[in-house]
Amino acid sequence: MIELMIDSKTPFIDESLLTQTLNQMLCIEADDADLYAESGFSESLSMEEGRVKHVSASSHCGIGARVVIGEMSGHACTDRFDPASLKQMAQAAKSVAKAGKALPTIHLSRPNRSQPLYSQIDPTLSVNMATRKALLERIDQLTRAIDPRVKQVFANVSASFEDIYIVRMDGNVLHDARPLVRFNISVVVEQNGRRENGSAGGGGRYSLDELLNGSLPEYFAREAVRMALLNLEAIATPAGIMPVVLGPGWPGILLHEAIGHGLEGDFNRKGTSVFSGRIGERIAAKGVTVIDDGTIPNRRGSLNIDDEGTPTQRTTLIEDGILTGYLMDRQNARLMGMPSTGNGRRESYADPILPRMTNTFMLAGEHSPEEAIRSLKHGIYAVNFGGGQVDITSGKFVFTTSEAYLVEDGQIKTPVKGATLMGNGPDVLKKVSMIGNDLKLDPGVGTCGKDGQSVPVGVGLPTLRIDELTIGGTQL
Amino acid sequence: MSASLEKITATLTQLAMQKGAVDADAITVSNISESISIRHGNTESLERSDSQGTGLRLFIRKTNGVAFASASTSDFSAEGLQRLVDQVWEMAQISEPDPDAVLPSGAAHPSDEEIAIWKKEHPEHDEPWQTTQARDAAIACEAAALHASDLISNSEGASAAFGISQIAYANAEGFHAEYQKTSVSLSCSVIAGSGDEMQRDYSYRRAHAAEDLPSAKMIGEEAAMRTVRRLHAQSMTGGNMPVVFEPRVATSILGHLISAINGRAILQKRSFLSDALNLPIFPDFITIEDHPNHPDGLGNRLFDGEGTRCKPLTIIDHGVLQAFLTDRYAAGRLNSTPTGHASRGLTGDTSIGTSNVILHPGEYSPEEIYQDIGNGLLVTELIGFGVNGVTGDYSRGAAGFLIENGALTKPVHEITIAGNLHEMFAGITHIGRDLTWFGSMATPTIAFANLAVAGDDK
Numbered sequence: 001m002i003e004l005m006i007d008s009k010t011p012f013i014d015e016s017l018l019t020q021t022l023n024q025m026l027c028i029e030a031d032d033a034d035l036y037a038e039s040g041f042s043e044s045l046s047m048e049e050g051r052v053k054h055v056s057a058s059s060h061c062g063i064g065a066r067v068v069i070g071e072m073s074g075h076a077c078t079d080r081f082d083p084a085s086l087k088q089m090a091q092a093a094k095s096v097a098k099a100g101k102a103l104p105t106i107h108l109s110r111p112n113r114s115q116p117l118y119s120q121i122d123p124t125l126s127v128n129m130a131t132r133k134a135l136l137e138r139i140d141q142l143t144r145a146i147d148p149r150v151k152q153v154f155a156n157v158s159a160s161f162e163d164i165y166i167v168r169m170d171g172n173v174l175h176d177a178r179p180l181v182r183f184n185i186s187v188v189v190e191q192n193g194r195r196e197n198g199s200a201g202g203g204g205r206y207s208l209d210e211l212l213n214g215s216l217p218e219y220f221a222r223e224a225v226r227m228a229l230l231n232l233e234a235i236a237t238p239a240g241i242m243p244v245v246l247g248p249g250w251p252g253i254l255l256h257e258a259i260g261h262g263l264e265g266d267f268n269r270k271g272t273s274v275f276s277g278r279i280g281e282r283i284a285a286k287g288v289t290v291i292d293d294g295t296i297p298n299r300r301g302s303l304n305i306d307d308e309g310t311p312t313q314r315t316t317l318i319e320d321g322i323l324t325g326y327l328m329d330r331q332n333a334r335l336m337g338m339p340s341t342g343n344g345r346r347e348s349y350a351d352p353i354l355p356r357m358t359n360t361f362m363l364a365g366e367h368s369p370e371e372a373i374r375s376l377k378h379g380i381y382a383v384n385f386g387g388g389q390v391d392i393t394s395g396k397f398v399f400t401t402s403e404a405y406l407v408e409d410g411q412i413k414t415p416v417k418g419a420t421l422m423g424n425g426p427d428v429l430k431k432v433s434m435i436g437n438d439l440k441l442d443p444g445v446g447t448c449g450k451d452g453q454s455v456p457v458g459v460g461l462p463t464l465r466i467d468e469l470t471i472g473g474t475q476l
Numbered sequence: 477m478s479a480s481l482e483k484i485t486a487t488l489t490q491l492a493m494q495k496g497a498v499d500a501d502a503i504t505v506s507n508i509s510e511s512i513s514i515r516h517g518n519t520e521s522l523e524r525s526d527s528q529g530t531g532l533r534l535f536i537r538k539t540n541g542v543a544f545a546s547a548s549t550s551d552f553s554a555e556g557l558q559r560l561v562d563q564v565w566e567m568a569q570i571s572e573p574d575p576d577a578v579l580p581s582g583a584a585h586p587s588d589e590e591i592a593i594w595k596k597e598h599p600e601h602d603e604p605w606q607t608t609q610a611r612d613a614a615i616a617c618e619a620a621a622l623h624a625s626d627l628i629s630n631s632e633g634a635s636a637a638f639g640i641s642q643i644a645y646a647n648a649e650g651f652h653a654e655y656q657k658t659s660v661s662l663s664c665s666v667i668a669g670s671g672d673e674m675q676r677d678y679s680y681r682r683a684h685a686a687e688d689l690p691s692a693k694m695i696g697e698e699a700a701m702r703t704v705r706r707l708h709a710q711s712m713t714g715g716n717m718p719v720v721f722e723p724r725v726a727t728s729i730l731g732h733l734i735s736a737i738n739g740r741a742i743l744q745k746r747s748f749l750s751d752a753l754n755l756p757i758f759p760d761f762i763t764i765e766d767h768p769n770h771p772d773g774l775g776n777r778l779f780d781g782e783g784t785r786c787k788p789l790t791i792i793d794h795g796v797l798q799a800f801l802t803d804r805y806a807a808g809r810l811n812s813t814p815t816g817h818a819s820r821g822l823t824g825d826t827s828i829g830t831s832n833v834i835l836h837p838g839e840y841s842p843e844e845i846y847q848d849i850g851n852g853l854l855v856t857e858l859i860g861f862g863v864n865g866v867t868g869d870y871s872r873g874a875a876g877f878l879i880e881n882g883a884l885t886k887p888v889h890e891i892t893i894a895g896n897l898h899e900m901f902a903g904i905t906h907i908g909r910d911l912t913w914f915g916s917m918a919t920p921t922i923a924f925a926n927l928a929v930a931g932d933d934k
Contacts, residue, residue, distance in 0.1 A: 054545075061551070075524070152744050196867060398859050
């Protein structure tokens with residue numbers, strides 16, 4: 001275990017103010033209380049119509065206070081760090097307490113920390129703005145040269161860095177620094193008056209140098225063009241129930257929507273999820289093991305500690321088809337008599353903590369991807385997806401293809417237009433009949449929305465055959 | 477407080493000009509909001525948030541044109557503002573000049589008289605709601621939902637929220653103004669049934685002030701009614717059929733139209749309506765307008781993100797597309813007059829955003845529409861993001877009710893509906909008279925002639 005030199009940098013908020021604010025909000029009834037101070041910035045460079053037109057940056061700084069009593073919680077936040085604003089925030093957070101009797105004064109302390117999962121350095125330092133701009137120009141030219149049907153190219157490089165301090169009720173101060181970088185490209189192609197688009201991208205918790213100074217941007221550019229050209233040939237998608245083979249990687253969004261959200265602790269504590277009270281039950285076919293793992297180095301969905309200061313972990317949600325666990329934050333875990341799994345997350349200091357996924361994926365099986373495709377007599381092979389959504393109470397979920405093919409007699413035929421695939425969370429994994437040996441994680445593109453809060457996440461999947469999904473095509 | 481927002485914004489543009497900018501404008505926003513959630517009669521959470529921010533757009537002259545950059549800060553001290561100016565200045569050096577760039581100066585700002593009239597029509601509130609009254613409303617709302625039916629088995633709770641925003645704009649030519657917006661909301665979500673047979677639905681309303689909200693009881697009972705009627709939903713046999721959207725889901729259709737006539741998307745040919753200006757894209761009984769000063773709308777605004785005065789605009793007149801929505805940049809390149817639709821965050825380029833979008837109501841009650849259609853599907857919920865703005869291809873998950881022999885019968889779910897927006901727009905057969913507001917959008921029931929419905933064919 002290595003202790004990080006977390007104090008080499010001057011914290012953006014004065015420690016005595018944190019101590020004072022914590023003591024102003026502590027009360028004898030509190031089951032939990034914390035402060036979350038955040039200082040972050042983001043930079044973005046966009047290329048469109050052959051020019052770098054938009055350079056933008058934003059920085060923010062703020063603090064959120066929370067007091068938890070049983071099922072109740074009080075939250076307040078401010079972006080002003082003066083003693084009066086902080087005191088007002090502390091009192092607003094504490095207003096859930098009836099008596100509000102103070103505790104003896106707590107002094108801050110810093111526990112030792114282990115090796116971080118990602119760099120603790122500002123990701124923008126490695127590549128200056130001029131170099132980023134030159135890269136976008138090169139990619140723009142390269143993309144247009146791939147095919148004369150490319151009419152529009154949009155590319156974006158963005159990077160953010162967040163410095164957070166969590167002060168817990170016991171006075172422990174936890175720190176994390178979170179880099180996040182992303183490259184994205186989308187193109188519009190045109191042929192005989194028909195226009196289509198394609199996009200690709202990726203990133204993670206590392207430096208811009210690692211993202212930009214290799215072959216990745218060019219790879220994403222070629223992918224975007226390939227997908228757009230493929231869409232020019234796409235025919236109407238069949239409508240109805242069909243077997244589907246999902247490709248490896250990003251199609252793991254299936255897991256995120258179909259079961260991941262339904263296993264979040266808040267819904268299960270309240271009994272509002274279709275998975276409530278089902279631990280130990282079979283909810284998937286034998287061989288299906290699903291993991292949520294916040295500890296994979298450098299991944300977009302990974303965190304050293306969650307936003308309550310709990311170290312992230314590898315949680316088995318489904319083991320060989322049996323439901324084994326939920327995703328927990330501290331409040332829901334306490335109310336359900338379980339430990340937190342390090343999944344308490346918030347978009348920013350201004351938002352409340354919710355149990356959320358990190359990187360959610362299925363372990364590999366034994367089938368080759370070719371075997372799975374060959375097994376389809378008449379079905380869909382879906383390789384890439386846009387977004388998805390779920391109703392956690394009824395269990396119904398959807399996700400939308402962006403690259404998919406019709407398969408006839410085990411042969412991949414023509415590409416089909418983007419269509420929504422729909423299923424029922426508690427059933428869909430029971431209909432898994434082949435699990436590929438090719439587990440892949442997504443390229444680092446996922447953003448999950450819940451209660452209006454967006455957080456970066458990852459997904460992963462081996463090639464997977466599902467015997468029945470509803471295909472929202474137009475061809476009846 | 478309010479005087480200082482306008483002043484901070486103006487100061488920022490002056491500092492930018494002193495630094496050497498050729499032009500600059502800035503926007504400053506402050507928000508105070510509170511929300512109270514109740515579940516099973518007890519307080520579940522109290523949230524209070526207080527935030528502010530200012531964003532600067534700074535333009536510089538380069539040998540081959542004008543370039544700009546933008547950035548924001550929440551630090552309003554003199555040093556904080558100067559730091560922001562220095563940062564944006566550095567960033568602008570990297571930006572590529574755009575021969576089509578439009579400087580902020582010269583926009584058609586609201587006149588002093590128009591500002592005075594606006595302030596008179598929209599008097600400032602200190603508090604659109606009181607915490608204790610909001611909490612009582614949420615308690616009453618949830619209780620009404622829980623008591624409305626024995627079939628209600630659980631609650632996701634009720635929530636009451638309110639907030640005040642102050643928005644100020646200034647540019648280097650000396651124009652500066654600000655206005656206030658308030659909003660309150662009350663929502664409730666409950667569950668009926670158990671295990672695999674659970675259904676959830678919700679009801680919510682937003683308004684400028686608490687006195688404009690319907691009663692908590694009405695909102696709670698509506699949430700219960702919506703939830704209970706979904707119980708025992710099943711999939712259905714697919715096919716091509718007429719599909720009716722109730723107002724709540726019909727707002728999404730207005731959203732798809734707005735995205736497709738976004739002037740920036742038109743410039744980039746990222747819209748299936750790129751070539752549709754002045755063409756009939758809806759039947760002639762459809763009129764849609766954007767109204768920036770409507771008593772029922774929460775999207776009212778005095779000026780847009782570039783300080784341009786906002787005026788009512790008929791987007792669709794008897795079926796014909798009248799205008800693309802533009803900021804000054806898009807208008808310049810499309811050779812049209814800016815329509816006052818610049819939407820602006822604290823940083824980043826301006827984008828396109830509407831104020832209040834209203835689809836004018838028709839003559840039918842929803843029941844008359846079902847009777848006319850005979851057999852089809854009423855959609856009450858849509859999920860997923862299967863809409864392709866470039867092609868208009870449309871495919872989403874849905875839930876709702878079968879329409880059989882002119883009346884609603886069984887609840888259905890786990891189905892998809894698909895088509896193409898171009899054909900859907902042109903194929904609207906009925907517009908209801910049940911105009912319903914959802915914040916900054918208002919629409920009645922809409923019926924489409926034909927969509928592909930996929931369900932369980934077994």
